[in-house]
Amino acid sequence: MNHAIEFEALAKRYGTLAALDGVSACVPRGQVIGLLGHNGAGKSTLIKLILGLIAPSGGRLAVLGQSPWRAHALRRCIGYLPESATFYASLSGRELLDYLARLKQAPRGQAQALLERVGLAHAADRRIGTYSKGMRQRLGLAQALLGSPELVLLDEPTTGLDPQATRELYRIVGELRADGRCVLVSSHLLAELEPHIDGALILRQGQLLAAGSLDALSEQAALPAQVLLRPREYAMPELIARLETGGLSAQPRADGRLELQVPRASKLRMLRELLTDPAVVDLDVREPTLAQLYDWLGAGDRSTAEVAA
Amino acid sequence: MNPILTVAGKEFRDDFRNRWTVALTILFALLALGIAWFGSAASGKVGFTSFDATLASLTTLGAFVIPLIGLLIAYDAIVGERDDGTLLLMLSYPLARGQLVAGKFLGHCGALAAATLAGFGLAVAIMQLMQPPAQTLQAWLHIGRFILSASLLGACFVGLACLISVQTVDKSRAAGLALIGWLISVVLFDLALLALLVVSGGNPVERAVYPYLLLFNPVDVFRLVNLTALGDGAGNDLLTGMTAHHTYSPLLLYLVMLAWATAPFAWAMLAFRRKEV
Numbered sequence: 001m002n003h004a005i006e007f008e009a010l011a012k013r014y015g016t017l018a019a020l021d022g023v024s025a026c027v028p029r030g031q032v033i034g035l036l037g038h039n040g041a042g043k044s045t046l047i048k049l050i051l052g053l054i055a056p057s058g059g060r061l062a063v064l065g066q067s068p069w070r071a072h073a074l075r076r077c078i079g080y081l082p083e084s085a086t087f088y089a090s091l092s093g094r095e096l097l098d099y100l101a102r103l104k105q106a107p108r109g110q111a112q113a114l115l116e117r118v119g120l121a122h123a124a125d126r127r128i129g130t131y132s133k134g135m136r137q138r139l140g141l142a143q144a145l146l147g148s149p150e151l152v153l154l155d156e157p158t159t160g161l162d163p164q165a166t167r168e169l170y171r172i173v174g175e176l177r178a179d180g181r182c183v184l185v186s187s188h189l190l191a192e193l194e195p196h197i198d199g200a201l202i203l204r205q206g207q208l209l210a211a212g213s214l215d216a217l218s219e220q221a222a223l224p225a226q227v228l229l230r231p232r233e234y235a236m237p238e239l240i241a242r243l244e245t246g247g248l249s250a251q252p253r254a255d256g257r258l259e260l261q262v263p264r265a266s267k268l269r270m271l272r273e274l275l276t277d278p279a280v281v282d283l284d285v286r287e288p289t290l291a292q293l294y295d296w297l298g299a300g301d302r303s304t305a306e307v308a309a
Numbered sequence: 310m311n312p313i314l315t316v317a318g319k320e321f322r323d324d325f326r327n328r329w330t331v332a333l334t335i336l337f338a339l340l341a342l343g344i345a346w347f348g349s350a351a352s353g354k355v356g357f358t359s360f361d362a363t364l365a366s367l368t369t370l371g372a373f374v375i376p377l378i379g380l381l382i383a384y385d386a387i388v389g390e391r392d393d394g395t396l397l398l399m400l401s402y403p404l405a406r407g408q409l410v411a412g413k414f415l416g417h418c419g420a421l422a423a424a425t426l427a428g429f430g431l432a433v434a435i436m437q438l439m440q441p442p443a444q445t446l447q448a449w450l451h452i453g454r455f456i457l458s459a460s461l462l463g464a465c466f467v468g469l470a471c472l473i474s475v476q477t478v479d480k481s482r483a484a485g486l487a488l489i490g491w492l493i494s495v496v497l498f499d500l501a502l503l504a505l506l507v508v509s510g511g512n513p514v515e516r517a518v519y520p521y522l523l524l525f526n527p528v529d530v531f532r533l534v535n536l537t538a539l540g541d542g543a544g545n546d547l548l549t550g551m552t553a554h555h556t557y558s559p560l561l562l563y564l565v566m567l568a569w570a571t572a573p574f575a576w577a578m579l580a581f582r583r584k585e586v
């Protein structure tokens with residue numbers, strides 16, 4: 001049982017509509033995995049299947065070594081933060097966590113520890129109705145951690161959070177990883193998610209476009225790195241010509257910089273040359289982002305995919 | 310602790326916190342006291358008449374009010390959580406769907422029973438304090454039976470409310486259906502029986518079947534439980550008149566009420582298990 005989640009040819013159909021159409025992948029333990037895709041790509045369906053709230057129409061799914069459908073005891077080992085979580089507004093944060101802790105048979109006193117961990121101890125006795133969006137989201141994270149679950153599912157956890165709160169959230173996600181738990185984070189905000197995940201599952205229209213570690217995925221895609229150059233003004237035409245002969249087309253940008261797409265294989269050689277080039281004042285290297293990878297795979301909008309290519 | 314009891318405890322406390330329980334207690338106590346002292350105003354006298362007459366009037370009134378309260382207290386049990394977005398969260402916890410419905414049902418029934426006991430109990434205590442002739446053991450037995458049957462009647466409609474709540478997609482539709490349910494069981498059912506009686510002219514078959522038709526509505530069973538026990542002259546002559554020649558066993562009546570309390574609720578549990586979320 002090396003994998004937290006394993007699925008094979010997993011399908012979920014609603015009438016004739018296939019929300020998930022035969023996807024296969026494994027999610028290893030002790031990793032943070034991003035679940036990516038547009039609305040309607042099948043992310044929520046996959047999360048509901050993992051929680052055992054809906055039955056698969058076909059294929060095999062094992063969560064922590066068990067089939068999750070109606071296995072409610074299994075859910076004691078799973079924490080879940082729903083998208084834009086709302087809670088009973090008339091309860092206080094502490095009352096909610098105490099109630100949910102009893103349902104999850106979590107040890108007494110854990111609620112208080114979690115409130116402190118997510119920084120809500122000062123507001124624990126206030127009604128949830130008075131909480132800000134960020135506080136509600138932190139409370140949602142606290143409840144997802146009740147009972148020290150093996151697997152934590154976070155559905156769009158950072159929507160509506162300010163940067164400070166987002167950093168806090170990913171700090172806790174990092175602690176979970178260090179603790180050997182598996183975390184599955186679904187998100188639209190690729191750039192924000194990228195530094196925090198070990199791998200990704202990318203869905204489009206019910207199909208799995210790609211799965212694996214970020215390194216392996218970018219290796220596979222072989223996307224070029226983007227280099228931004230600030231040339232000396234008088235040297236600009238000459239520099240463009242020089243780059244042309246080297247086989248690179250430089251696009252001037254509105255801010256006066258030049259944009260280059262440098263293939264992975266020749267990246268280091270090119271950079272060495274550019275660094276010693278007297279015509280270059282400043283240089284900025286951007287590695288391919290998850291967003292570009294996503295576009296390259298075609299998960300994104302058609303038009304943006306073509307632009308990236 | 311059992312998840313059903315955890316959910317039930319939370320719902321019970323919520324009803325208390327939302328002032329449902331306190332408001333109902335006061336309502337029940339005022340109804341009982343009002344009827345006790347002003348119930349015979351139509352006959353020209355104001356003041357306490359008799360305990361049995363009070364109870365008979367309370368039965369008639371309770372048959373209208375308690376179903377409505379049962380429906381109102383629980384119609385949003387499941388659909389409300391769906392509207393508020395907490396349903397998915399609850400279902401992600403280690404409890405079966407049936408357990409969630411069962412917990413909500415028991416919690417609301419408990420709150421309603423507590424309000425019934427406190428409200429009517431308080432009223433009887435006041436009556437006995439102020440009217441020494443009413444200080445009889447029998448009075449307590451009658452009011453005990455009334456409280457028990459009223460709680461069961463409440464449970465029937467909390468169960469119906471749970472069923473409506475599971476089957477509807479939003480709160481406003483659930484509220485509408487709950488009101489229709491109330492109208493059918495409290496008003497239309499009896500009107501239909503009456504129409505049947507008028508049309509058939511009370512032929513022997515009709516007379517033989519009629520007492521059993523009453524068992525198809527928990528509201529009528531509630532009236533039977535209380536009025537048959539009070540005996541003649543307690544009020545609601547139509548009901549007692551039609552069923553005078555038929556003796557109901559109290560045990561049967563309670564069993565029928567119990568069946569009415571469990572059937573819609575059990576249906577709600579099953580329906581919720583099959584529901585796509």
